[in-house]
Amino acid sequence: MTVQKRSVLTFLSVLVLLVLPVQAALSASDxxxxxxxxxxxxxxxxxxxxxxxxxxxxxxxxxxxxxxDKEWARVDLGKVVEITGFTLHWENGYASQYSLLVSIDGREWSTVYENEDSDGQMDDIYIRPISAQYVLLETRKRATGWGNSLWELDVKGTSDRVDISVVDGDGDHVSALMDGRKDTVWKSKAVDRAELLLDLRRSRNITGLRIDWDEQYAGSVDMAISLDGKAWKEVSSISLPDGSQGQSSFVPHDASEVRYIRLVLTDPIKAQGGFGIGDISLRGPTEAFTP
Ligand SMILES: [Ca+2]
Incomplete structure (x- = not known):
């Protein structure tokens, strides 16, 4: 091989190295x-x-x-994409404890979600966005004597991600509000009222949501929904019992098409004010609202 040819090849391979990651990044959104x-x-x-x-x-x-109890299902998506969550549609034979892992190469896995107390039905899960080609569901404990059974598994991409903004109350770690983990916590400033706005980025059939509280729960939660972000409808108002630290609250409403959700937190349990939330997850129309 001549020096000239080799340098052309080197140039080409450098070009390929430069071009490939860009293509991967462009195609990662779907x-x-x-x-x-x-x-x-x-x-x-x-x-x-x-x-x-x-x-x-x-x-x-x-x-x-x-x-x-310990079974698994593995999906190869065919290429590396950015994954932002999952929806598991369980049959009656569901796993009450399971993990979701992802991998770029099918060999090295990262655990992105763990559920210790699933109630079956639909688990709508959001995670911190991660690039992967493979998804692994590992069941750990069954809720029934039957096998582990799923009607359908959906994988969410970047267009499915929920945008959350803190309108009132500010605070750190807003991304912790919907990352599928209770141990990463959003804390508001020391306020008596905090307001969160969720943009689902398209209309979805949602019947409410679940809030996993940190120590500083809100004594009252009001929820409003909107399709356009302008016309709002108050749909739910709940009061939390004493001792709700670290517990889950379900904020239900009648099934309807929703794009925006507004949550207003009031009655902080501590005199100095402030609220803390480990995670928020959405509930679908087939969900039974029993904790
Ligand atoms: Ca199916």
Whole structure:
């Protein structure tokens, strides 16, 4: 090979190295269509409950593992994308304890979400955005004697992310409000009233939300919803019982299409004021509002 050819090749390979990450970054915002995913699982209950049925877009087909606690299902999305969350549509045979892990290469995994007390139905999960190609659901404990069974698993991309802003009360770590973790906490300033605004960025059928409190819970929570961010409808108002530190609150409303959610926190439990929230998660129309 001549020096000239080699330098052209070197130039080309440098060019490829420069161009590839840009392409990856551009394509990272979309989650590939489900019919291109490859789904595998630790086991099936029978041929009627194949792994692929948890990602066929059909809510009448499902994957079910054999009736054991520690089972798994793995999705290969086909390329590296930015993942911002998941929606798990459980069948009655759900896992009350499970973890979600992601990986770039299918070998090294990072745990991005852990649930110790799922109530089944739909788990709508938001995480700190992370690049990955593979998603792994690891079940740890079943809620029933049946296998672990999912009607459908959705993976959220950048366009599904919820924008949260603190209108009143300010405070640090706003991103901790919806990162799927209770141990990362948003704390407001020492105020008697805080106001949070959630923009779901498209209208969704939401029936309320769950708030996982830090030590400084709010004695009262008011919730309003809007489709356009201008016309608001007050839909829910709850009072928290004494001793709600570290507990979860459910703020329900009648099912309706929602894009914006406004939460107003008042009655701080401490004289100096201030509120703390570990996580906020959304509830869908099939959810039963029992803690
Ligand atoms: Ca299905």
């Amino acid at each position: 989650i590939p269509a489900k019919d291109t995913w490859r789904v595998t699982a630790s086991s099936i209950q029978s041929d009627e409950f194949k792994p692929g049925y948890l990602a066929d877009g059909n809510m009448e087909t499902r994957w079910s593992s054999r009736p054991k």
